[in-house]
Each structure stands twice: as structure tokens, then as C-alpha cells.
Amino acid sequence: MLNAVPLPAVLTLAAALFCIGLFGALSRRNLIGVLMGVELMLNAVNVNLVAFWRYFEPRYITGQTFAIFIIAVAAAEAAVGLAMVIAVYRHYATVNADEVDQLRG
Amino acid sequence: MEVVVQMVFGLIALFILVAAAMVVSVRNVIHSALWLIACFFGVGALYLLLEAEFLAVVQVLVYVGAVSVLILFAIMLTRQISGEGVRQLTSRWPVVLVVTVLLFATVMTPTLINQQWNVPPAPPLGTPEPIAGPAELGRGFVNEFLIQFQVVGVLLTVALIGAIVIAFEERARRRKVLTLAEELELKRLRERTTQTETPEPVEAEPVARETRPASEG
Numbered sequence: 001m002l003n004a005v006p007l008p009a010v011l012t013l014a015a016a017l018f019c020i021g022l023f024g025a026l027s028r029r030n031l032i033g034v035l036m037g038v039e040l041m042l043n044a045v046n047v048n049l050v051a052f053w054r055y056f057e058p059r060y061i062t063g064q065t066f067a068i069f070i071i072a073v074a075a076a077e078a079a080v081g082l083a084m085v086i087a088v089y090r091h092y093a094t095v096n097a098d099e100v101d102q103l104r105g
Numbered sequence: 106m107e108v109v110v111q112m113v114f115g116l117i118a119l120f121i122l123v124a125a126a127m128v129v130s131v132r133n134v135i136h137s138a139l140w141l142i143a144c145f146f147g148v149g150a151l152y153l154l155l156e157a158e159f160l161a162v163v164q165v166l167v168y169v170g171a172v173s174v175l176i177l178f179a180i181m182l183t184r185q186i187s188g189e190g191v192r193q194l195t196s197r198w199p200v201v202l203v204v205t206v207l208l209f210a211t212v213m214t215p216t217l218i219n220q221q222w223n224v225p226p227a228p229p230l231g232t233p234e235p236i237a238g239p240a241e242l243g244r245g246f247v248n249e250f251l252i253q254f255q256v257v258g259v260l261l262t263v264a265l266i267g268a269i270v271i272a273f274e275e276r277a278r279r280r281k282v283l284t285l286a287e288e289l290e291l292k293r294l295r296e297r298t299t300q301t302e303t304p305e306p307v308e309a310e311p312v313a314r315e316t317r318p319a320s321e322g
Binding site: 039 | 106107108110111114118121122125126128129134137138141144145148151152155156157159160163164167168171172175176178179180182183192193194195197198201202204205206208209212213216217220222224225227234235236237241242245246250253257260261263264265267268269271272274285288289292293
């Protein structure tokens with residue numbers, strides 16, 4: 001892997017995944033689509049971390065540990081976020097992010 | 106050997122990117138969630154290729170197993186959005202596309218052109234490379250990363266309780282357990298005067314449900 005695929009290739013893949021996720025998070029109309037974009041971005045960050053761990057410090061566990069903590073935080077974020085989507089849907093009867101604008105001045 | 110690895114990496118990368126693009130562009134939200142699961146699988150395969158086996162297993166367990174099920178359930182609970190006829194992107198999506206492409210270019214230009222990475226050379230083929238595996242990870246979690254490990258446990262518990270508190274309605278407010286669709290029908294009935302759209306035809310059943318709890322209370 002190290003000899004065959006250079007590190008910038010993996011970094012490019014992660015950056016592309018992050019940008020696709022950012023596009024989804026910013027342009028989807030419905031809140032669940034936004035959350036799916038955020039999940040894609042978190043995955044891209046994890047790919048980056050694992051790539052750096054593998055290419056630079058494969059004998060230490062720090063990179064993998066960081067990625068595991070990010071996965072745990074992402075799971076918590078997904079649970080709370082989807083619960084909020086359900087609460088918003090119950091209150092506003094919509095999941096369109098543009099229609100939930102009660103705090104708009 | 107190297108060509109095989111390169112081909113596998115290329116296939117995985119193509120799979121991940123196509124799946125991610127489908128996630129953000131497909132109209133049906135359920136199809137979008139299924140493409141998201143495919144994308145998670147692709148990232149797990151990439152972890153395997155990068156020789157992070159434990160992370161690959163965690164990825165499949167947490168993302169493919171738990172997060173995707175959560176997302177599918179949320180989609181099913183908020184039903185009316187998953188139709189194909191609904192427009193799924195906001196009207197400002199071309200601007201967002203330009204911004205993300207610019208961000209990609211800004212990030213990748215220095216990375217690819219003038220960054221010297223100084224990657225330590227891989228050991229010659231045949232000699233095993235020391236790679237931290239699950240055993241070292243487990244030892245790290247009970248030694249140097251013990252506090253962080255506990256904090257993440259507390260965070261997960263708090264998130265669990267918080268999700269329940271946010272998503273559940275108090276029992277006192279709803280005297281009869283209604284599904285979300287029935288609650289929506291009730292809400293539409295009540296707000297029919299203020300609603301600008303033409304209200305959908307309402308069946309007789311929710312009306313009866315609405316009057317009965319009111320008389321009980």
C-alpha cells in the first residue's frame with residue numbers, strides 16, 4: 001500500500017469526499033439530507049487521520065484512537081441530530097431547513 | 106503486486122466518490138440513505154486497505170449498523186418528504202457548488218504542488234512492518250487514553266438521554282398514542298384556516314380521534 005499508492009492520492013480522495021459532504025450539507029433542502037452530508041464529512045476526516053497514521057506513525061496507536069473517538073462523537077451527534085429532526089417535524093410539520101425560521105429577525 | 110493494490114485503491118475510491126455523489130444528488134431520500142450505507146462500506150474497505158482492521162470493523166458496526174438504521178428510522182418517521190416529486194436541493198445550489206469546488210481547489214493545490222511530505226520509506230517487501238493492532242489499541246485505552254475513554258462513555262450516555270428527551274413528547278400532553286402521520290392530520294385540521302396551500306382531503310378517523318381525547322380531558 002505504501003509503495004503502490006502515494007499519500008496525496010488518499011488525501012485527494014478524502015478532500016473530495018469532504019467537499020461532496022459539504023455540498024450536501026449546504027444545499028439539501030431537508031434536514032436529514034443535511035445530516036447525511038455531515039456524516040460524509042466526518043468520514044472524510046477519518047480517512048485523512050487513518051492515512052496520516054498509516055504513512056507516518058504506523059507503530060503508534062494515536063491516529064487510530066483519534067479516529068475511534070471521532071466515530072463515537074459522530075454517533076452521538078447523529079442520535080441527537082435525528083432526535084431534533086423528529087422534534088422539529090412534530091412542531092413545524094416540515095423537515096425543510098428553510099421553513100424552520102422562527103428565530104429569524 | 107503494486108498494480109493490483111493501485112487498481113483496488115482506484116476501484117474503492119471510485120466507489121466511494123460515486124456513492125457520495127449519489128447521496129447528495131438523488132431525489133428520493135431513502136435511496137440517498139442507501140447510497141450513504143454503500144459509501145460507509147467503501148470507507149470501511151479503504152480502512153482495510155490501509156491496514157486498520159479494527160477501525161474497519163468499528164466502521165461497519167457503528168456506521169453501517171447503527172447510524173444508517175437511525176437515519177432510515179428518522180426518514181420513515183418523517184414520511185412525506187421521501188417522494189420523488191419533491192425538489193431536494195435548495196435554489197442556491199449552484200453557488201454552493203462553486204464554493205465547494207473552490208474549497209477543493211484551494212485545499213488541493215498546495216497539497217499536490219509544493220508540499221514535501223517526507224513520508225518515511227516503507228520497509229522492503231518481505232520484512233514485516235510494525236503496525237499497531239487491536240491489542241495495542243486495547244492497551245492504550247486502559248493506559249494512556251483512559252480518561253478520554255471514560256469521557257467518551259459519559260458523552261454517549263448523555264447523548265442517549267438527550268436524544269430520548271428531545272424526541273419524546275410528554276405523556277400528559279397526548280392522551281392517546283397517535284402515530285406521527287395522525288398527529289400531522291390533526292395539526293392540518295387545526296391550522297386549515299391559516300394554511301396557504303390547499304389542504305389534503307382528511308379522513309373521518311382523525312376527526313373522531315381528536316374529539317374523543319378532548320372530551321376525556
